[in-house]
Amino acid sequence: MRIISGKYRGKIIHLPRNIKVRPTTDLAKESLFNIIVNDYDIRSVSVLDLFSGTGSISYEFASRDCKLIHLVENNYKNYSFIVKTMEELAFHQIRATRANVRSYIETCQTKYDIVFADPPYNLSWLGDLPDLVLGHGLLNPQGMFILEHPRSVHFSDHSCLMEKRQYGSVNFSFFKS
Secondary structure, eight states, X not given: OBOOSSTTTTOBOOOXXXXXXXOXXXXXXXXXXXXXXXXXXGGGOEEEEESOTTSHHHXXXXXXXOSEEEEEOOOHHHHHHXXXXXXXXXXXXXXXXXXXXXXXXXXXXXXXXXXXXXXXXXXXXXXXXXXXXXXXTOEEEEEEEEEEEOTTXXXXXXXXXXXXXXXXXXXXXXXXX
Protein backbone atom coordinates (compact mmCIF):
# COMPACT_ATOMS: atom_id res chain seq x y z
CA MET A 1 0.00 0.00 0.00
CA ARG A 2 1.34 3.44 -0.81
CA ILE A 3 0.45 7.09 -0.32
CA ILE A 4 -0.38 8.65 -3.69
CA SER A 5 0.24 12.37 -3.11
CA GLY A 6 1.23 15.10 -0.70
CA LYS A 7 4.04 15.28 1.80
CA TYR A 8 4.41 11.48 1.94
CA ARG A 9 3.91 10.86 -1.78
CA GLY A 10 5.27 7.45 -2.76
CA LYS A 11 5.63 6.27 0.85
CA ILE A 12 5.14 2.51 0.99
CA ILE A 13 3.28 1.20 4.03
CA HIS A 14 3.81 -2.49 4.60
CA LEU A 15 0.78 -4.33 5.91
CA PRO A 16 1.26 -7.07 8.48
CA ARG A 17 0.18 -10.53 7.36
CA ASN A 18 -2.44 -10.83 10.09
CA ILE A 19 -4.57 -7.96 8.73
CA LYS A 20 -7.39 -9.13 6.49
CA VAL A 21 -8.55 -6.11 4.51
CA ARG A 22 -9.42 -5.02 0.99
CA PRO A 23 -7.51 -1.75 0.57
CA THR A 24 -8.76 0.70 -2.04
CA THR A 25 -6.64 0.28 -5.17
CA ASP A 26 -4.12 2.98 -6.08
CA LEU A 27 -6.00 3.74 -9.31
CA ALA A 28 -9.31 4.14 -7.48
CA LYS A 29 -7.72 6.18 -4.70
CA GLU A 30 -6.00 8.53 -7.14
CA SER A 31 -9.23 8.99 -9.11
CA LEU A 32 -11.21 9.59 -5.92
CA PHE A 33 -8.82 12.29 -4.74
CA ASN A 34 -8.88 13.97 -8.16
CA ILE A 35 -12.64 14.33 -7.70
CA ILE A 36 -12.31 15.56 -4.12
CA VAL A 37 -9.68 18.23 -4.88
CA ASN A 38 -11.95 19.65 -7.59
CA ASP A 39 -14.67 20.32 -4.99
CA TYR A 40 -12.69 21.06 -1.82
CA ASP A 41 -9.53 22.65 -0.50
CA ILE A 42 -8.32 19.59 1.40
CA ARG A 43 -6.29 21.70 3.82
CA SER A 44 -9.48 23.21 5.20
CA VAL A 45 -11.84 20.22 5.40
CA SER A 46 -12.82 17.90 8.20
CA VAL A 47 -13.09 14.22 7.34
CA LEU A 48 -14.71 11.17 8.89
CA ASP A 49 -13.28 7.86 7.64
CA LEU A 50 -15.59 4.95 8.54
CA PHE A 51 -14.50 1.30 8.37
CA SER A 52 -10.92 2.54 8.09
CA GLY A 53 -9.31 -0.87 7.60
CA THR A 54 -5.64 0.02 7.06
CA GLY A 55 -6.16 3.78 7.39
CA SER A 56 -5.15 4.28 3.75
CA ILE A 57 -7.75 6.96 2.97
CA SER A 58 -6.98 8.87 6.18
CA TYR A 59 -3.24 8.79 5.44
CA GLU A 60 -3.94 10.20 2.00
CA PHE A 61 -5.90 13.12 3.50
CA ALA A 62 -3.21 13.67 6.18
CA SER A 63 -0.39 13.61 3.62
CA ARG A 64 -2.23 16.41 1.81
CA ASP A 65 -2.39 18.49 5.05
CA CYS A 66 -6.07 17.97 5.81
CA LYS A 67 -6.83 19.86 9.03
CA LEU A 68 -8.87 17.19 10.87
CA ILE A 69 -9.49 13.51 10.27
CA HIS A 70 -11.52 11.23 12.50
CA LEU A 71 -11.28 7.57 11.65
CA VAL A 72 -13.32 4.71 13.03
CA GLU A 73 -12.26 1.07 12.94
CA ASN A 74 -13.68 -1.71 15.09
CA ASN A 75 -11.18 -4.53 14.41
CA TYR A 76 -8.47 -4.52 17.09
CA LYS A 77 -5.61 -5.65 14.80
CA ASN A 78 -6.50 -3.07 12.17
CA TYR A 79 -6.92 -0.32 14.77
CA SER A 80 -3.54 -1.16 16.37
CA PHE A 81 -1.85 -1.06 12.96
CA ILE A 82 -3.46 2.33 12.22
CA VAL A 83 -2.32 3.84 15.53
CA LYS A 84 1.23 2.54 15.01
CA THR A 85 1.35 3.95 11.47
CA MET A 86 -0.07 7.32 12.58
CA GLU A 87 2.66 7.60 15.20
CA GLU A 88 5.43 6.60 12.77
CA LEU A 89 4.30 9.20 10.22
CA ALA A 90 3.50 11.86 12.86
CA PHE A 91 -0.05 12.34 11.57
CA HIS A 92 -1.26 14.46 14.49
CA GLN A 93 -4.41 15.62 12.72
CA ILE A 94 -5.83 12.08 12.74
CA ARG A 95 -7.96 11.00 15.70
CA ALA A 96 -8.50 7.23 15.70
CA THR A 97 -11.43 5.63 17.48
CA ARG A 98 -11.96 1.92 17.97
CA ALA A 99 -15.73 1.55 17.83
CA ASN A 100 -18.66 -0.07 16.12
CA VAL A 101 -19.38 2.17 13.13
CA ARG A 102 -23.16 2.04 13.44
CA SER A 103 -22.99 3.07 17.11
CA TYR A 104 -20.50 5.81 16.26
CA ILE A 105 -22.80 7.23 13.56
CA GLU A 106 -25.81 7.17 15.88
CA THR A 107 -24.01 9.04 18.69
CA CYS A 108 -21.68 11.35 16.76
CA GLN A 109 -22.18 15.05 17.47
CA THR A 110 -19.54 16.34 15.02
CA LYS A 111 -20.27 17.55 11.50
CA TYR A 112 -17.83 16.88 8.67
CA ASP A 113 -17.16 18.21 5.19
CA ILE A 114 -16.44 14.71 3.87
CA VAL A 115 -17.57 11.37 5.23
CA PHE A 116 -15.96 8.37 3.56
CA ALA A 117 -17.00 4.76 4.17
CA ASP A 118 -15.41 1.58 2.86
CA PRO A 119 -17.39 -1.14 4.65
CA PRO A 120 -16.90 -4.86 4.20
CA TYR A 121 -18.71 -5.72 0.98
CA ASN A 122 -20.73 -8.39 2.80
CA LEU A 123 -21.98 -5.99 5.50
CA SER A 124 -25.67 -6.78 5.98
CA TRP A 125 -26.63 -3.11 6.39
CA LEU A 126 -24.38 -1.64 3.69
CA GLY A 127 -27.44 -0.38 1.79
CA ASP A 128 -28.56 1.58 4.87
CA LEU A 129 -25.34 3.61 5.16
CA PRO A 130 -26.39 6.63 3.06
CA ASP A 131 -29.57 7.08 5.11
CA LEU A 132 -27.71 6.57 8.39
CA VAL A 133 -25.00 9.10 7.59
CA LEU A 134 -27.34 11.67 6.03
CA GLY A 135 -30.12 11.08 8.58
CA HIS A 136 -27.87 11.65 11.57
CA GLY A 137 -26.68 15.02 10.26
CA LEU A 138 -23.00 14.17 9.99
CA LEU A 139 -22.43 16.49 7.03
CA ASN A 140 -21.82 20.21 7.03
CA PRO A 141 -23.72 22.21 4.41
CA GLN A 142 -22.12 21.38 1.04
CA GLY A 143 -20.66 18.26 2.64
CA MET A 144 -20.34 14.98 0.76
CA PHE A 145 -20.74 11.33 1.72
CA ILE A 146 -18.66 8.92 -0.35
CA LEU A 147 -19.41 5.21 -0.16
CA GLU A 148 -17.17 2.52 -1.62
CA HIS A 149 -19.23 -0.55 -2.44
CA PRO A 150 -19.42 -3.63 -4.64
CA ARG A 151 -20.85 -3.52 -8.14
CA SER A 152 -23.89 -5.51 -6.97
CA VAL A 153 -25.14 -2.68 -4.71
CA HIS A 154 -27.03 0.14 -6.41
CA PHE A 155 -28.18 3.54 -5.15
CA SER A 156 -29.56 4.95 -8.41
CA ASP A 157 -32.98 5.55 -6.80
CA HIS A 158 -31.59 7.35 -3.75
CA SER A 159 -32.72 10.99 -3.73
CA CYS A 160 -29.35 12.28 -2.47
CA LEU A 161 -27.13 10.40 -4.94
CA MET A 162 -25.07 12.88 -6.95
CA GLU A 163 -23.03 10.47 -9.04
CA LYS A 164 -21.47 7.02 -9.21
CA ARG A 165 -18.00 6.19 -10.47
CA GLN A 166 -16.43 2.81 -11.20
CA TYR A 167 -12.71 2.03 -11.34
CA GLY A 168 -12.21 -1.65 -12.06
CA SER A 169 -13.94 -3.53 -9.27
CA VAL A 170 -14.14 -0.42 -7.06
CA ASN A 171 -17.38 1.57 -7.06
CA PHE A 172 -17.89 4.95 -5.40
CA SER A 173 -21.28 6.57 -4.87
CA PHE A 174 -21.34 10.27 -3.95
CA PHE A 175 -24.18 11.70 -1.87
CA LYS A 176 -25.07 15.22 -0.77
CA SER A 177 -27.88 16.06 1.61
